[in-house]
Amino acid sequence: MKEPATVTRPADANSPAVLANTPLPALPHWERTPDDLPGAIRQVKRALRARIAASGRTVEEVFAVVERAVRAEVADIAAARERGEEVWPVIDYADVQAGTVPDETVRALRRRGCLVVRGHFPREQALAWDRDIVDYTERNGFFEAYRGPGDDFFGSVGSRPEIYPVYWSHAQMQARQSDRMARVQRFLNALWKHESEGVRWFDPDRDSLYPDRIRRRPPGADSGGLGAHLDPGTLDLWMTSAYQRAFRHLFDGTVERYDPWDAAHRTDGPQYPGTTMCSAFRTFQGWTALSDMDHDQGVLHTVPIPGAMAYLMLRPLLPDVPEDDMCGVTVNQVFPASERWHPPLMEALTGIPDVRAGDSVWWHCDMIHSVAPVTGQMGWGNVMYIPAAPWCPRNERYAADVRDAFATGSSPSDFPDEHYERAWPDRVREADLNTTGRRGLGLDLD
Numbered sequence: 001m002k003e004p005a006t007v008t009r010p011a012d013a014n015s016p017a018v019l020a021n022t023p024l025p026a027l028p029h030w031e032r033t034p035d036d037l038p039g040a041i042r043q044v045k046r047a048l049r050a051r052i053a054a055s056g057r058t059v060e061e062v063f064a065v066v067e068r069a070v071r072a073e074v075a076d077i078a079a080a081r082e083r084g085e086e087v088w089p090v091i092d093y094a095d096v097q098a099g100t101v102p103d104e105t106v107r108a109l110r111r112r113g114c115l116v117v118r119g120h121f122p123r124e125q126a127l128a129w130d131r132d133i134v135d136y137t138e139r140n141g142f143f144e145a146y147r148g149p150g151d152d153f154f155g156s157v158g159s160r161p162e163i164y165p166v167y168w169s170h171a172q173m174q175a176r177q178s179d180r181m182a183r184v185q186r187f188l189n190a191l192w193k194h195e196s197e198g199v200r201w202f203d204p205d206r207d208s209l210y211p212d213r214i215r216r217r218p219p220g221a222d223s224g225g226l227g228a229h230l231d232p233g234t235l236d237l238w239m240t241s242a243y244q245r246a247f248r249h250l251f252d253g254t255v256e257r258y259d260p261w262d263a264a265h266r267t268d269g270p271q272y273p274g275t276t277m278c279s280a281f282r283t284f285q286g287w288t289a290l291s292d293m294d295h296d297q298g299v300l301h302t303v304p305i306p307g308a309m310a311y312l313m314l315r316p317l318l319p320d321v322p323e324d325d326m327c328g329v330t331v332n333q334v335f336p337a338s339e340r341w342h343p344p345l346m347e348a349l350t351g352i353p354d355v356r357a358g359d360s361v362w363w364h365c366d367m368i369h370s371v372a373p374v375t376g377q378m379g380w381g382n383v384m385y386i387p388a389a390p391w392c393p394r395n396e397r398y399a400a401d402v403r404d405a406f407a408t409g410s411s412p413s414d415f416p417d418e419h420y421e422r423a424w425p426d427r428v429r430e431a432d433l434n435t436t437g438r439r440g441l442g443l444d445l446d
């Protein structure tokens with residue numbers, strides 16, 4: 001752990017003028033997982049409270065500001081549902097391509113932090129990719145070789161493979177490096193503030209092709225779904241200096257200035273290791289549908305409020321949470337959202353509308369999401385996970401691991417060591433990459 005130093009309040013801080021010259025207490029930080037987690041939690045909570053108090057406001061006061069804003073959004077979502085309106089913004093791919101997405105839709109997208117892109121790929125193309133993936137896995141004896149789930153989170157959905165630890169099929173790479181994917185990623189990245197403080201935090205026009213898996217859930221499936229959680233990190237969100245800077249407005253009493261679309265200090269920091277970690281910075285998480293799916297067949301839900309991150313980050317500082325507890329967040333497990341600690345947020349959990357093969361679904365990287373349970377699922381539930389992970393120092397570092405995994409057919413280092421594809425001769429190769437693919441993997445410099 002680094003010793004905290006005292007720093008002077010920045011001149012532009014949005015805090016009471018009377019306190020403008022009060023020193024702002026610095027925060028202890030741990031760039032690697034602390035050995036003593038309860039001790040580190042107690043220490044960082046004390047320091048966060050002291051830093052907020054130095055602004056002249058209490059934790060309760062700043063939390064009340066956040067809670068009011070969140071409750072207003074929750075009420076707006078409930079009212080939209082009452083009126084029978086779709087909560088998830090929907091955009092036609094044709095509008096993204098033509099640059100004709102209505103301003104009103106862009107505003108809705110910023111407010112809700114999620115969207116469906118209709119017709120991102122032609123339906124026949126998506127269905128053909130789905131068949132190609134089945135052929136690829138069958139040809140290579142995947143089902144005979146399958147050894148069971150390799151992680152303890154996605155693995156909890158059942159012993160039969162629904163999540164295929166397959167990364168290097170032609171179908172996946174064709175989608176990742178397609179012009180259509182690049183265009184949507186660019187459109188989504190542009191919602192973020194990617195330059196500030198004289199730094200270009202990421203390149204919105206270049207994606208790092210974060211390789212992820214496939215989900216194929218067959219008709220008739222029973223699935224317990226996945227509980228509400230978020231993926232950007234765990235205790236590192238409070239404990240590393242990069243995230244303490246990224247969430248600076250939450251931690252210094254200036255919550256009104258917190259902007260969930262500001263990438264400053266988010267694209268270079270470390271993340272504490274874990275089996276469900278994501279080394280990459282993702283502006284949006286996403287997947288592309290490889291089958292038609294109805295909204296009531298165990299689909300993705302989100303809490304469509306990007307600013308709810310402020311609630312999640314400040315909630316553990318309230319006095320009803322045990323001093324060595326961060327509302328259940330710990331290392332090596334996903335960040336849980338719960339009825340116990342975040343009841344107003346859970347009211348806003350909203351599922352996607354019906355989607356067709358070839359549509360894609362996206363949500364802000366900090367947003368709470370879950371997968372609903374289903375019994376006797378109607379139709380297939382097949383998706384290919386492809387997020388928007390723009391080029392930045394963090395993603396450039398991870399791209400080196402991805403290149404090694406690509407070259408050897410291994411599971412990428414963020415994922416369990418399963419490596420089914422190493423001996424599969426027909427996996428995607430360097431000769432199959434186009435310019436987008438080469439730039440994304442960092443094989444070409446720019």
Ligand SMILES: [Fe+2]
Nearest residue numbers: 229230231369
């Ligand atoms: Fe997740």
